[in-house]
């Protein structure tokens with residue numbers, strides 16, 4: 001078995017060490033003797049055939065970089081639409097998450113999004129910066145990470161990625177992100193996956209099931225280090241929470 | 244007036260009490276003085292007889308500022324006996340730190356006597372400080388991604404400096420030509436309208452249609468701008484995150500004839516014409532550990548890092564711009580805590596190095612790997628407020644390079660040790676020991692066959708780690724061979 005992971009525009013969207021997510025997916029496949037093939041779609045890539053792609057990852061960049069990516073993405077909008085309609089896996093973090101929506105409004109400027117999700121984002125003067133912890137019943141462990149974004153993304157249609165336990169500090173946002181079909185969109189970086197191996201496996205599982213009918217489930221890995229990291233993080237930051 | 248005196252007295256008493264308690268007070272006196280007299284920087288800086296030099300930028304501020312200071316202190320104005328320099332030597336680079344250093348040189352009657360001032364200023368405060376302080380020379384070293392959660396993004400750091408520079412239009416700027424994010428501050432752009440028949444959008448298929456720009460620039464150096472830079476290729480290309488990979492002016496990909504580290508190098512943009520400007524102070528003929536030349540003048544250079552060249556170069560450029568005549572063969576490397584600081588322990592040599600961001604860490608790793616001995620490496624990362632709480636940048640450090648057979652022990656410690664341990668796990672680099680406990684980790688490293696121990700730390704880990712090493716040394720000296 002082989003999983004083809006497409007990293008979208010790592011040459012532009014690399015602001016928050018997103019390659020950690022790619023590394024995590026890749027290693028967790030290889031450790032299970034499943035081949036992993038990472039393809040980078042850069043600003044210089046000519047053409048891309050998404051038929052061979054099983055997981056798309058798209059990360060975040062500065063507003064300036066995001067504008068460039070936006071132009072590029074709109075050119076392959078239809079391909080991405082079809083990819084999503086095929087129930088394939090897509091993980092979008094930060095800027096990538098914003099671009100999935102209908103638009104991203106930065107002050108007076110409207111940045112057209114891919115419109116794959118019925119969400120929209122508006123920028124604010126105050127950045128939301130800090131550690132963040134989410135809860136999602138799908139996962140036994142909490143989802144931990146760091147957020148740093150000026151955009152406020154409004155999701156009125158889909159299940160969230162998680163209920164906010166701490167984070168989203170300047171808002172009264174109760175939920176964070178989107179989890180819709182095989183798409184996860186979220187502001188969590190740090191990077192997201194290494195400290196949240198269950199989320200990583202969830203995506204890998206979906207991708208393999210989608211691709212191989214005979215695939216049953218992922219074998220267990222020794223995640224002691226990951227789980228300890230996750231637990232200590234929760235202990236440290238949830239402990240301080242005022243109820 | 245009374246307010247000013249009161250502020251000075253209060254601050255002076257705090258400094259005095261600090262001295263009695265043997266505590267360094269670099270910011271508290273200033274915090275109090277500013278509360279009492281917000282105008283104090285303006286009032287006191289007026290007393291400076293000659294130039295005020297300000298150093299900004301992400302990496303190397305403290306070093307550049309200290310080299311500047313020690314050079315100027317050794318410079319004899321009109322054969323006078325002493326040159327007095329106000330300097331925030333210890334890296335207290337916020338307004339309070341600047342006020343403290345000014346007050347240290349002020350007498351109780353509110354009169355400051357000093358010939359020169361050199362201040363390093365944090366990017367986040369430079370705009371505010373320039374409301375009160377008018378420097379003659381501003382040096383900008385480099386811009387790297389640093390403590391993201393404080394400033395947002397590198398773009399906002401650029402804006403901060405840009406806005407600050409607008410307030411000091413008459414100051415001379417000493418800029419790093421090799422940093423595309425900085426060189427632009429000194430250039431005036433002229434737009435050339437292009438009538439380009441080569442590009443016919445309708446003929447292109449929509450899939451590969453890129454953003455096209457029909458404008459090009461021509462550039463002219465503004466007045467009072469001085470560029471320094473390294474004018475030869477010195478390193479093998481190192482793979483790391485380069486902040487300025489895309490042209491800051493037009494957004495297209497930037498090309499490099501060569502680059503030194505980070506985004507620093509000989510860059511050019513094919514699309515709009517932006518490129519590394521002509522250098523006024525060019526470093527050449529670099530021999531690490533020996534010497535290099537600035538415009539044919541030989542500089543003694545007993546260091547190993549590329550960043551060391553930039554630091555010396557920036558300082559000497561600023562000094563030349565001020566018209567101060569100094570002997571380039573006598574570069575004083577001021578001692579600095581935790582900058583590859585060597586601490587000897589019996590049979591073990593320990594080097595402690597502070598890095599605050601990926602560029603700094605990569606440079607440290609690069610420097611360490613140049614040495615042949617068997618070594619152990621310990622990484623200590625904390626996430627206290629002064630470090631920036633976001634540690635995701637550790638994924639941008641080339642830790643993969645530590646897969647090297649001269650490295651016999653890798654240890655990880657500090658409050659975010661798990662993050663670093665995971666970073667190593669997912670790069671399949673074996674970690675020999677990890678724990679929040681710094682002392683325990685250091686002691687474990689002594690069990691390996693390493694001859695040298697390099698400890699790479701971030702900001703708030705520095706003092707804790709340093710104290711622990713000194714404590715271990717004391718125990719050694721007391722012949723207690725057990726280290727822990």
Ligand SMILES: [Zn+2]
Nearest residue numbers: 490493512515
């Ligand atoms: Zn350009």
